[in-house]
Amino acid sequence: MPTNQSIDGTEVAYERHGDGRPVVLLHGGMAPREYWNPVVPHLSEYAAVVPQRPGFGTFLDDSAETSADEVIEREAEYVRTLVDAVDGEPILFGHSFGALTAIEAATEATVEAVVAYEPAVLPKEYRKEADLASRMEELVEEGERREAVKRYVEQVLHPDGIDDLDAWLAEWPVWPDCVELAEEVVRMNYAVEGYQLPERLDVDAPVLVLTGTDGPDFLRKSARAVHDVLPESRLVEFDGVSHSGPSEAPGLVSAEVEAFLGR
Known part of the structure; x- marks a missing residue:
């Protein structure tokens, strides 16, 4: 059910599926909110809240000049507003940049728990050499939006290579929407490349950090680093x-989430 609300002058828009404890699903910068369509049916005991995050495609011109803290705080503040808009204390479930946003939002918002799948945090040694955002931005400015987003797919989703990437993308249901979000992916990559993990993340709620063996090694390392600085x-x-x-x-991921929330 689509919902639009104004909380203290901030407009929040989201879809709500089902009844029960609210779980706010925060997608990353690479995918639209439809990313969560396969997950929602597995959360039948909960009310899945899928927001439309703000700012898509509007920050390319100032992305290089806007600090990482400003971009992430802007996103986190929107999530905090969304937390105030739903009933009760929600669970935040974020993927990639959405996972980082969920954790940052929870440092000041009252939530029941946080689930973070591979938060978009770069280890120090990777951050020094990171230039994906600038390379993508150059391609977008040249009108090569599809090629720009392909660079992200190659480096983050398939870092070990794939035999026929174009064929894989043709079968990926959200690919056309991802291309439309090219500017947003650039903006978020600038933020990720500038973000430095603090020595401690002051989140009062319990946090479940998830990662997979077939993703980039640096994200597995970062997941452990995030885990280590959470209380x-x-x-x-x-x-x-x-x-x-x-x-x-x-199914696999949702089962682990439900087990964690049921503890």
């Missing part, structure tokens, strides 16, 4: 699952 956290690694874990293996 109350559980880390689970899925064998044979990639960075797209929630949509790739929704």
Whole structure:
């Protein structure tokens, strides 16, 4: 059911599926909110709240000049507003950049729990050399939006290579929508490349950090680093699952989430 609300002057828009404890599903920068379609049926005991995150495609011109803290805080504040809009204390379930946003939002919002699948955090040694955002931005400015997003897919979703990437993308249901979000992916990559994990993340709620063995090694390393700086956290690694874990293996991932929330 589509819902639009104004909370303290901030417009929030989201779809709500089902009844029960609310679970706010926060997609990453690479996919639209339809990313969560395979997951929602597996959360039948909960009310799945799928927001439309703001700002898509509007920050390319100032992305390089906007600090990582400003971009992430802007996203986190929107999530906090959304938390105030739903009934009760929700669970935040984020993927990639959405996972980082969920954790940052929970440092100041009252939530029941946080689930974070491979938060978009770069280890220090990777951050020094990171230039994906600038390379993507150059391609977008040249009108090569599809090629720009392909660079992200190659580096993050299939870092070990894939035999026929174009054929794989042709079969990927959200691919056309991902191309439309090229500017947003650039903006978020600038933020990720500039973000530095603090020595401690002050989240009062319990956090489940998830990762998969078939995703980029640096994201597995980062998942462990995020786990280490949280006061109350559980880390689970899925064998044979990639960075797209929630949509790739929704039953497996959702079962672990439900087990965690039922503790």
